[in-house]
Amino acid sequence: MRLPCLFLFLIYFKHGTYVSCRFYPSSQLMNSEIHMEHDAYRESLFTNRFIKHQILKSKIGHIQSQACFKVRQLGSSVQQREIYQLTIGTGKIQVMLWSQMHGDEPTGTLAFFDLFNFFAADDQHNAFRKRILDNCTLHFIPMLNPDGAEVHQRRNAQGIDINRDFLKQQSTEARLLAGLQQNIQPEFGFNMHDQDTLWSVSGSKKPATISLLAPPADDEASITPGRLKAMLLTAGIYQVFKKQIPGCIGRWSEEYEARAFGDNFQRLGTSTVLIEAGGYPGDFEKQYARKLTFDILLYALNQISTQQYAKQQLSQYHQIPFNHKELFHLLIKNCQINNDDSNFTADIGLNYTEIIDLEHHKHKKIYTVADFGDLSTWNAYDVFDADGWAMATSLSIGEKPTLKIVDTQGNILVMDQGVMV
Structure with a gap:
């Protein structure tokens, strides 16, 4: 089943970097x-x-x-x-x-x-x-x-x-x-x-x-x-x-x-x-x-x-x-979905697989859509809060998405066939 058309807008920090969760303050060993x-x-x-x-x-x-x-x-x-x-x-x-x-x-x-x-x-x-x-x-x-x-x-x-x-x-x-x-x-x-x-x-x-x-x-x-x-x-x-x-x-x-x-x-x-x-x-x-x-x-x-x-x-x-397992590699939250049938808010969870080129010492991450809907009980390494902005692209579970993510300052993050560019 295809997901409704979506258009991504995300909240960025003032320096133009996306919100990435950092769970743990650095600390020394207690003993x-x-x-x-x-x-x-x-x-x-x-x-x-x-x-x-x-x-x-x-x-x-x-x-x-x-x-x-x-x-x-x-x-x-x-x-x-x-x-x-x-x-x-x-x-x-x-x-x-x-x-x-x-x-x-x-x-x-x-x-x-x-x-x-x-x-x-x-x-x-x-x-x-x-x-x-x-x-x-x-x-x-x-x-x-x-x-x-x-x-x-x-x-x-x-x-x-x-x-x-x-x-x-x-x-x-x-x-x-x-x-x-x-x-x-x-x-x-x-x-x-x-x-x-x-x-x-x-x-x-x-x-x-x-x-x-x-x-x-x-x-x-x-x-x-x-x-x-x-x-x-x-x-x-x-x-x-x-x-x-x-x-x-x-x-x-x-x-x-x-x-x-x-x-x-x-x-x-x-x-x-x-x-x-x-x-x-x-x-x-x-x-x-x-x-x-x-x-x-x-x-x-x-x-x-x-x-x-x-x-x-x-x-x-x-x-x-x-x-x-309550974790994604990437979680896009609070996306406003607008289509002909209804308007609603949804989250998108994405996970990557790693493609490794040992000969040239290179590796890249390819993201696919793992889940869609109410993901409020999940967390992720990287969390993007779309803050209700409308999204317009076609996605399905298991797809390698092509997304253009823009914040209110005009900063752009692009994913092409599941690869962050």
Whole structure:
């Protein structure tokens, strides 16, 4: 069904820029003990979301020369790209952390390399890092799926979703991950992912910038001894970081997935925490999510090394609101629709898909109409208030719109076939 003809007018700021929602004031981490200056440890080789294996490999070669790390090739991907294990620490608590089992989910990998710089440093935080490394041995697998990362796709070179391959282990990468867990028998595990930026937090209508979960170990979501520790650790993360990004931390679905690694590691006794990096206004390259992930992992590792997580209350875990979807990328509000049949006010919600040109390091957003009508219960990264101005163009659900948006000052914003021009 076609929507009525529309003509767009939007309210702009006096400098000619459109109204864009900025939900969250910048704030420092509340607990000074775990507030590290992330920029001091940020790995400068990685400046965006697109990590090539060759650059990762060169950085690991440099790390290998540092005495504090043990580096070994865990194995190779389907297309024979090296998969590495980096180990640091001498403590009895074994912790296993893996990232980018989905090739297009790189935030955990970025944070890992920042952590490598942190643990290799010699500075005012020596006592903090020594406490972690004296009590824990950390085993990292950065970029489990290098073939998928090379083309920025979820699945591996066989077309297999590695995180749905625990039972049959038909992929090389799944066998490597499962084998390392069996060899190490880690007490804790961290499963790093990125989630769709359209996930929001129930009740806040803000992006789920970070989502957490202590995955269930069975269909009944039983609280096994291992899962209980993961739940208490997750509760502690939430209690601290909800102060830094209020309304932006959610909980992933607790539905048991028998093929997934996190659920099975939980079943096998590794207290596993899922960390999903999501969206944040202005964070298109996931650099703020990278910083948050770095901070969260340091906090969690400190909690493990001191066993402070055991002081959390289980009820605090259940306070974490679930993920929801009440968010658009773009929301045009209060449009006056005038046609032959009636006059009424409507909102238009638009979402984009990303077209990536890895060869030329370019990407663009293509918007489509996701919904139309009363969208007053929704929010968006960018909100335009048309303030009752009449609109005249033809739109339909799923269409890539061509729009000319003009404010009262005559400033123009153009969308051509879904692309902002």
